[in-house]
Amino acid sequence: MGRLDGKVAVITGAASGIGRASAVRFATEGAAVVVADLNPRGGEETVAECKRAGAQAVFQRVDVINEADIKAAVDRAVAEFGKLDVIFNNAGLAGAVGKIEETTADNWDRTFAILLRAVFFGMKYAVPEMRKAGGGSIISTASIAGLRGGAGPHAYSAAKAAVINLTRSVALEVGKDRIRVNCICPGGINTPLIYNNVPGGFEVADQFLKSIQPIPRAGGPADIAAMAAFLASDDAEWITGTAMVVDGGLTAGTMVFGQRPIGETPPGGFMGPSFEQKPK
Numbered sequence: 001m002g003r004l005d006g007k008v009a010v011i012t013g014a015a016s017g018i019g020r021a022s023a024v025r026f027a028t029e030g031a032a033v034v035v036a037d038l039n040p041r042g043g044e045e046t047v048a049e050c051k052r053a054g055a056q057a058v059f060q061r062v063d064v065i066n067e068a069d070i071k072a073a074v075d076r077a078v079a080e081f082g083k084l085d086v087i088f089n090n091a092g093l094a095g096a097v098g099k100i101e102e103t104t105a106d107n108w109d110r111t112f113a114i115l116l117r118a119v120f121f122g123m124k125y126a127v128p129e130m131r132k133a134g135g136g137s138i139i140s141t142a143s144i145a146g147l148r149g150g151a152g153p154h155a156y157s158a159a160k161a162a163v164i165n166l167t168r169s170v171a172l173e174v175g176k177d178r179i180r181v182n183c184i185c186p187g188g189i190n191t192p193l194i195y196n197n198v199p200g201g202f203e204v205a206d207q208f209l210k211s212i213q214p215i216p217r218a219g220g221p222a223d224i225a226a227m228a229a230f231l232a233s234d235d236a237e238w239i240t241g242t243a244m245v246v247d248g249g250l251t252a253g254t255m256v257f258g259q260r261p262i263g264e265t266p267p268g269g270f271m272g273p274s275f276e277q278k279p280k
């Protein structure tokens with residue numbers, strides 16, 4: 001028996017990376033999945049993987065910039081599988097990149113439409129269906145870039161920060177309807193979003209991502225899928241309004257204190273009063 005047996009989920013951005021891994025994980029755990037994405041070829045591959053895992057799945061072409069497309073994905077879940085229990089608002093891209101003074105209003109707006117407004121649409125159309133179903137779980141992909149500067153481009157970081165607070169705000173409204181609203185803040189996950197933009201591709205990205213956090217391996221889409229499946233499940237029944245950080249410890253702090261890696265102490269394991277210390 002799977003943790004998501006009998007549940008129906010819509011996952012945006014499910015043709016690749018985190019969304020695909022989540023669709024397959026949800027399917028493995030027993031959910032029926034609407035694979036929603038701009039990319040039909042990748043989407044159909046995900047559907048085939050979900051079916052191989054023994055679940056029902058359909059592809060729905062969605063451009064999350066369009067409100068009607070997101071409504072259609074929710075409607076498709078109800079038409080195909082009878083209800084909606086889970087929506088995972090996950091589709092994304094890097095969006096507007098470059099210096100702040102060179103960023104155009106059009107690129108800024110497009111980034112916000114895909115990374116933030118689409119999450120709003122996902123929530124807007126999921127809530128009424130979840131009320132009918134007696135409850136549900138809304139999950140969105142934010143980022144550690146929404147928690148601090150320097151982890152992503154400007155517009156991306158601002159939009160992801162807004163996803164975190166939209167999550168909290170909507171959680172307050174719909175908790176009484178047994179609808180939980182959470183987001184996930186991934187760290188560096190080696191998906192096409194990252195490795196297609198790195199000269200040298202997957203291997204070079206993998207080496208780099210291994211080196212930036214305490215756990216010495218790159219994050220993979222399965223790490224985020226595991227958290228999404230947990231948040232979708234009844235095991236997370238009392239969890240709402242949270243931003244779950246899944247980052248191998250990247251945001252725990254800096255790994256260097258002064259010029260020494262954390263944990264490497266001077267001989268004796270104790271540093272005395274500063275006036276006794278001489279530069280070596």
Ligand SMILES: NC(=O)c1ccc[n+]([C@@H]2O[C@H](COP(=O)([O-])OP(=O)(O)OC[C@H]3O[C@@H](n4cnc5c(N)ncnc54)[C@H](O)[C@@H]3O)[C@@H](O)[C@H]2O)c1
Binds near residue numbers: 037038042144185186
């Ligand atoms: N990879 C990372 O390190 C990382 C870290 C933090 C957050 N994220 C977030 O995770 C989410 C998934 O990204 P990923 O790393 O799996 O990247 P990915 O490129 O592998 O997957 C993104 C998916 O979103 C789809 N998509 C993009 N624009 C769309 C649109 N307008 N309408 C519908 N679908 C669209 C793409 O077709 C693709 O299938 C994104 O929201 C991203 O911002 C990724």
